[in-house]
Structure formats: structure tokens, C-alpha cells
Amino acid sequence: MRTTVQFYITYFLAILLSVLCMIFVIYWNATWRGGFAWNGSTLQFNWHPVLMVIGLIVLYGNAVILYRIPVTWQGSKLPWKLLHAGLTFLAFIFAVIGLVAVFDNHNANRLSNVYSLHSWVGICTVSLFAGQWLLGLATFLFPWTPLELRQLAKPLHVWLGTSVFVMSLISSISGINEKLFFVLSGNSTEKYGDQPAEAIFGNALES
Template sequence: MDTNSVSPLPPPEAPLAMMEVEKTPPGSPSANDMPPPPDENFWDKIMRYEEETENTWNCGSWFEYLLIVILSTILLIGVLVLTLFWVIYYRGGFAWTENPTLQFNLHPVLMIAGFITFSGFSILLYRLCRCLKHIYVKLAHMFFHACAIPCIVVGFLAVFDSHNLQEPPLPNFYSLHSWLGFVTMGLFALQFIVGFFSFLVLLCCENATYGCRAAMVPIHASFGLVNFMLAIATCVTGLTEKVISAQFPEAEKIVMNSLGMVLVAIGIVVSVAVRRSNAPATAKVYVTERL
């Protein structure tokens, strides 16, 4: 047999060498093979970048903010001025019990001043004024609502006396306008009482009442906007009732219709101002989330 055709057997020490190689543990990776350790401030940088991105105010945001502030101010003051013009120029001005017809004129002016102008500014200040400390914003919010209270009370007494002093007396609380007004006044009083005690009086023990105040914020804010929309609906139904119940010149009807459209525009602008989403760093939190 040819010796070249047979493979030579491995030496007896070869399997042992192979086994030794298999048992040898793998070497630890070098420093070049391992990934670099994470930066200790990595997540802080990420969070800071996200906050800066969210809080950046571009030209569009500034334009929207200024547009809402200017437009809402013009509308809230303009609706009161237009009401005064209508009552003084077309309705003969004001009086008290000596002239029930003129006494009634106090009702639309004072109700719009209290429920629309003062309450509207109160809502917008709480939503848009972030340059002051939160406690000062709360006080301004309460101040404007407190200014609305005497307007609403005197306005209600004016229409009540005006109906009772007429010859013959006119019925009270017979129309949808009067029912809506009654509900709006009741909800306004409840909102003021709850807000005063929950968000001002309970601040004397702030840490103990934090949970309660946090739970009340979305309820108070939601019902506050509902109350404002009810006030607008009450004013519009009152204007409609006034137009139907009497004959007016065409020019006066145009003024009254314009007054109704301004009220609708106020409802739209205030709703957008309260629920708008692109806000700056100091105003990015919704009113329903603030304490």
C-alpha cells in the first residue's frame, strides 16, 4: 500500500491541546471595542431641548397672542359702548322708579357690563396675564368678578321694579330670556363663592388643601366658561324678545342686530383665548390645569 494515500494520525497530545484551547475563556474586549459610557447629563440635555423647543415663540404665536388681546379688548369695551349708545340715543336714557320705562334701560346696560365686560376681562386676564405672580392674577380675576356683582344686582332690581311699576304690571319670569337670566345669576353666585373660598381662603393652609384645590380647578374653569356662554345667550334672547315685543325704526334694529353679532363674536374670541394651544413658556398651561 502506498503510504502517501493514508493520512497520518495526529500525535496523541493534539486532542489535549485542542481541549485546552476550547477551555480557554475569551479575552475581555479592549477599550476600543466597547461603546463610550453615556453622558451623565444626557437626559437633562434632551429634556432641556424639548422644553426650549416647546417654549419657543415664533412670529405666528406672537401675532395670535396680540390679536386675541387687542380684539377681545375692543369687543368687550365696544359691546358696552354700543349698548350705551343704543339706550341713550334711541331709548331716552335712564331713570329710577319715577319713570319705569326709563328705569328698564338700566337693565341691559348693567347686565352687559357685569356679565360680559367685567366677566370677560376676568376670564381673559386669568388666561393671558402670565407676567405677574399667580396670586396677583387670582386677585385681579376676583376683582373683576366682584365689580360685576353690583352691576348684576342693580340691573336685576331695575327690571323687576320696572315690571311691577308699570300700569298694568308686567309679569316676571315668563320668558326664556328671564329663565336663562335666573340660571346665569345663580351659577355666577355659586362660582364666585366656590372660587373665593377654594382658591383664596384655602391658601392659608396651602399644602393641606392642595389636592382639593387641584380637583376643583377643572370644574371651576369649565363652569366659568359655561356661565359666560349662558350670559351671552341670555343677552341675545333678551334682544330678540325686545325686538319682537315692540316696533322699532330700521336704524335702531340695525344697532340691536349689531349688538347681537358683537356678543356672538365675543363668545368666539373668548373661547379661542381660553382653549388655544400654542402658548409661550409662561402661558403654555391651560387654565383648566392651573392651581
């Protein structure tokens, strides 16, 4: 009983932190980066960190931890499987729109695509995410999949899902830091190294 209570306290704290993370990234782009638009400008780029954080951190994080919740251990697994699949699919949709936002912005301004370590890790993360989702759908939701195959695939599915989430964290942290370096170059703004308010806020978001 005590362990269950401790889990739920930790779980709700994690949810609170994920919601704060989402609010922080929206506030950062709305306050310091000028807000949002969908016209190929830097305002369209601002959708990229927001959508990726909501999709790959908030939604996917909740999908990953779903089967750790004690209430899912009893009764039919099908509703929880559907919820898990739905959350991961919604996370993927957010991630795809987030990628469209940054590619549109780069193409409209004749900037190179996928040239930094952040972008390489990000593309690998989304690609593995898509493969993981298809693997999970085919293995655990299709009724004709043999039980032996499900048992064999389960450890791989869990390991790959955790790995993709870790890669999502790495992508998000590196992306936010890269953006701060770009916009706080000291040309028309304060330097990142001088620790202006935006840099401090961004570092807090990364933490």
C-alpha cells in the same frame, strides 16, 4: 414669540369689541329708548341691558380670559387671583343692580316677572355665577384650602366659568332680541320685520 404676539393681537381686538359692545348698548338705549332714570319707568328698565352687558360680558369676559394672558404665567399667582376675584365680584354687582332695575320696573307697572325664556336663562346664569364665585373664593383664595382640593376643583371651576360666560352671551342676545320684538311691534312704531334703523342697529349689537 410669534404665538404670543398673535395672542395679544387677538386679545386687544377682543377688548376693543367688548368696549364697542358697551358703547353700542348705551347708545341704543340713549338714542332710541329715551335715556335712563331710576323711577320705575321704562327709562329705569333701560339700565338693565346696559348693566348686564357691562357686568356679564365685558367685566366677566376679561376675568375669564385673565389666566390666558402670558404675563400671568410667571411669578406669584396671588395678585392675579385677587384681580380675577375682583373683576368677577364687580361683574356680579353690576348684574344684581341690573336685575333690580328690571324687577323694580315690572313691579311698578304691575308686569309679571320671570315669565320668558330669556328671564329663566338669565336668572339661572346669575345664580350659577354667584355659586361659581363662592366656590372659587373658598377653594382658591382661602389659604387653608388643601392643595389636593384645589387641584380637584380647578377643572370644574374652569368648565363652570366658561359655561356661565356662554350662558351670559345667550341671555344677552335673547334679551336684546326680545326687547326689539316688544318695542317694534308696529302699534306705535315701525315693525321689526320692516327692518327699521333700530332693528338693524340692535341686530348688529347682537352680532
